[in-house]
Amino acid sequence: MATPRPRRTRAAHPCPDCDVLTPNQRMVLDAMTRAGKPIGAYGVIAELTAGGRRVMPPTVYRALDGLTRQKLVHRLESLNAYIVCSGHDHAHDSLFVICEQCGHAEEFADHESIARLTAQANALGFEIDSRMIELRGRCADCRRKQ
The missing domain is CATH 3.30.1490.190 (Ferric-uptake regulator, C-terminal dimerisarion domain)
Structure with missing residues (x-):
């Protein structure tokens, strides 16, 4: 029997071109939005486990990779952290x-x-x-x- 694909939801983000999100991507994006500042993968894990979820690092890293590809988050190299994109009125430069x-x-x-x-x-x-x-x-x- 085939494993069912994760249900996807539309991003509640002002980007008309962004793809749909997996439940894990939605969970990570929500945690990052609540943080309101640059946050690393382990900061995301701490935010999610404080809410009672058990989350493993590979799950968060995969979600961050997908969110970065969709340009919903940016990676700040100097901080080794991620930040939610402030809007889609720019060409992601x-x-x-x-x-x-x-x-x-x-x-x-x-x-x-x-x-x-x-x-x-x-x-x-x-x-x-x-x-x-x-x-x-x-x-x-x-x-x-x-």
Whole structure:
């Protein structure tokens, strides 16, 4: 007898092009949304087990991989963490500001800067595979507290 495929649900996300989500992807995306800040795979596991679920790392990593492919989450390389995409009004050429003190991160789009950087890379004969820029510093809240 064939194993039934997991039921999929539509993402409750403003992206009209995103695929449907497996139950595990939905569970991980919901946990990340509740966290409200960049979170690693083990942070997702802690969030889910606090809610009474038993979740294994491979399950979370597979869900994160699928969510990243669908561009619903971004991987912040410098933090080794993931963040929910802030919206789909950009071409996923992501720019982030990340606070070194509190860990807060914000995504924004700057199409002109991306175009200039791409043109410079192309002039050097460089083919870009992905575009993500992370700017690190201190957020306004942390600067005010000093």
